[in-house]
Amino acid sequence: MTTTECDNQYDNQYDYDVVVAGAGPVGLFLACELALGGARVLVLERLTEVDETIKAGSINVPTAVALYRRGLLPEVTAVWEAALARMSASGGAGKLPPKFAAHFAGIMLDPDLFDGSDPVWADLGPAGDTGLAVPQAELERILARRAGRLGVELRRGVEVTGFDADDAGVTVRTGEGGVRAGWLAGCDGGRSTVRKLAGFDFPGTDPEITGYQALVRLTGAERLGRGWNTTDVGTYVHGPFPGRILTVEFDGPPADRTAPVTAAELEASLRRVSGVPEVSVTEVVTATRFTDNARQASTYRKGRVLLAGDAAHVHSPFGGQGLNLGMGDALNLGWKLAAVVRGRAPESLLDTYTAERHPIGAWVLDWTRAQIALMRPDRHARALRAVVTDLVRTTPGTTHLVDRISGVRQRYDLPGTHPLTGASAPDLALADGTRLGERLHTGRALLLDLADDAGLRAHAEGYGDRLDVVTAACPDRPGLKGLLVRPDGFVAWAGDEPGGDGLAEPLERWLGIRQAAGRP
Template identity: 50%
Template structure:
């Protein structure tokens, strides 16, 4: 049977994208090589922007449940700054007044919640998801998998994708695409490759994957040690690399500046992991076993020159790879998925304005390039030489202890400062992520975004903007909330503000009509 869309890869990016398409009635099949969800330890949390994606789709309660369980498992194990981070998250969960979730680090320099100005309006606009941040990648995949199941997404596991071909002259034709797999051929109108950094689809397309070569080799695992008492919890730098122990029992991450192994695909043995931990930490620990598989990774930083070729798109690690510090890759992929999903669905259903699909590359490619630079800077700051150590001390002790600097770095890391050029004459907040947008009548704007439509939040006293979306109920959710202290907003399905009435009344309606036509196609 022909599919409207085939998504290759059932990681977080692929699952979120599939759910975004299914939410709008698009038939989608996900093809995944692994028989079961990957239990390998990877990213330990998501950022605020990603948690807000879940919030807009009604998935925040599930994320909060995961965080409660993870905090219970981690709290007794952590010490020092990591312990303060865990305690801060627990305190935020127990308070009636929400606070911005402070979690994460830059090059191993932990963000200090006690230095954050919670009255900063930038942070204060993004506090609703504070209790749904501590969500590891495996738990996120289970959460999104359940979401896909409720929406009727077909996930075919144990299917290895080997290539693809066009049904026309070539893949650039406006024709169906055939995905060649171990289970036979699958035909679809569109294909999205979310099949990881070594994407078969990207290689088949011949898309250039450009960037910088790796400097380090890293490992991550849940391990049993005969005596881990000398391993310092939290982030630790040495002349030979960096390691962190915790926050969950047995979790070890270690990176050393050394050439890449000859066989990067070889399984990580206990001996290899133990050697790396001993070399970097200088502690003669003995690893007695592993829980699941250990992973090996590097800071290879590359990005596809183009995120689209004809009817095939690249998303997540298939479009960009870099070091995994701070889970930036996971969050970047979720941003790709929520940006592309509604645009592709609108194109398939015939409601998309001309050129809408081209904005996927133009909006997401610059964000990906910025994240690659962000991660390169962290690796540079992790080097073990004396001068880098001095620089790290200046940044950690002098710069990161300044509340204003701390706020800005946390906002950058959390993803809430990402912005698109969505209107030629758009002024703030146009182009930015909407955040909490609480309503004077109760509830929040996110409560009206669960079905994936655009949202028009009309805060005018007389509901002057209602006429602009009359008859468009299938595309736009209209929310009346008279509150003259805040601007009215037209918000895209991905949470980006496409219009705000912070201009004169005479021109505001005209600009709203322009935004609706540009993004909703009507």
């Protein structure tokens, strides 16, 4: 069967190839990646508008690089610059921050102690110089606009109420009727309806904190410390812009996570933790509760149902990992699922989704658990915190934490012995004036021929529009002859010798079986 015949078969079988439940950044990014790969996508979102509640406020290096590779970096940069202007107008810091402004369990990291000499930091291209503070709601708007340009259908105010999955597809039930699709992707948050109805295991550890993050109007705040503060009761944050507060108390989880957060509730928590009795909350602009509930689905796929983002894993927000972890899920899953639904790759390709993403999710959960342990107010935790603080105040300690928080060293365990295999592709500056990242805007795999090697290029024959082939020298990497970069930007093969030895296997693994000459 030809690729075209496969496409027609899938076109006739379903209303949509994929239904995505949830139009947060993860669901929208997944929808964009699916559409880029040729899938017909419907996104269902129970909310009628973008949620303006204060949530994630930054993106890490892998997310910034992914957005750059899809041509979205200018829009993200514009949001950051507008935020800087607002901060300056409101009395906050109006200058660009250092390359990072991070903490570990509220222990601030000193940029002057960071050693960025490792080549991995030099290989990021324009994404490495971008301010990373982007409110979640603004990122959602950017991705919604892109989804629209790619032909994704988004229905707001429509909630998934149930579904029936079988070997051939999924019938998704909503208040507006049923939809038949090949696949259902649950990107519907930590209390995911899709995850619960599908029966995914969700093991983990129970919460021990109640946390609040809010933007409020305060009086009597002169005695509040700026930034992160640890007290005998818990932790609180004041700033970096006026009215932004965060509190953490080790008194167990809240009785009701869904109840509106009141000014009195925030004021009481801030007074208890800070020890400043005269501080008052006169108005709540936006507020949310959180806990350190840390759970992860044992697998991210059950038959025709898949999970991504908070639907697959939940944890405390410390370190700003949640949004970024979900964006990585979407980037990894999107091109693979698109290839399967279009008949261009076997269903077994989806097995690599859990295999590659689950270990990173497990690390994030433990990373946040470690921070909770250091934030506890008991004497043992405070003694350990003092030891860790001393380590953080060294160049190796700060550098290690920045490397991990930034995500710059994330990689997958892929077959191959070359040091680049499994890593995010370096943003090589090519002799034709382009960069590698710019060549990934199409969402297709990239075979980069750096030595004008006909033998290397011959391996690409039969992969049609699944693969872009670029021949261009890279003066900065004279020993590197070629790279095979997956659609998600990770290196599947790299070679330092001519001819493309060992290239055939990763091509077939990630792009499917090549077509015979003369067939599409």
